[in-house]
Amino acid sequence: MSIDEIIEYLGARDGVLIQQPRPGDGTPEIAWGDAFFFYAPDGAVPANTQPFATLVTKNYPGDERSRLDRPGVFRVNIHVGRELFTTWTGRAPRDPEPAGTDPSVTDTVIAHPVYGELGWLAVVAPGPDTAGTVRELLEVAYDRARARTHRRSGNR
Template sequence: MTIDEIIALVAALDGVLTVTPGPDDGSPEISWGDTFFYYAPNGVAPTTTQPFATIVTKNYPGDEKSRLDRPAAFRVNVAAGKESFIQWTGRAPRETADDVDPSVTDTVIAHPVYGSAGWLAVVNPAEHTDTTTRELLHKAYDLARARYERRAGATSGR
């Protein structure tokens, strides 16, 4: 999968806001060129929720072991829920595991920084993880949409 294929897949889902920060939007320079996906049917980036998935194209501070500074390297990060996390890692999110190389490609792993929060990651998804990455992105979308709808129902007095 390419970055453009992932963006097209997720952006086509109903209510998704795709944000790709750049130099003219006031966002931090470290985020420029990365992509963030929110469930935001009103088209406004939420200020109180995290994206449900991201694509990062470079190392962030504390995440140098992912080696995203390699040519054409990128990582898809997905908040696909505790059940998916356990299915793919064999452990609960809060349990630590330092035995996985975060730079491994085409493999579903616990996110090297946000794994404890239940995030999964795939560096350069390809043949082995194409279908799984798509499924995880859809799962994360479904969870984000359900959270949004629960919150909207709570604020409308339902």
């Protein structure tokens, strides 16, 4: 599964705003080449809201354990919430990570190495073993973001 496939998959959904920082657009250089997905039916990045999914193509400070500095490796990060996080990891988001956990393993659903405690899952280099699951998890994250936005605006 490629970055472009994920962008196309989410971009086909109503109300999805995709932010793709590039040189010269005023975004921090560290974010260039990554993608951030928001539910934003008005086309503006929502205030005080995190994206519901992200694609990162490099290590960030404090987030090097996925080893995204390997050629062609990226990580998709998906905010699925407490219940689905627990289903996939076998532990609650705030429970300690099991010893020996390797967040650089590819094509496997893992707890996000930094934001797992907030209900985020991740997949490094999604491939044939996780492509369908990534689509399903992205759909859940999209639905959750859409519902949250409608709840906050009073539109159900």
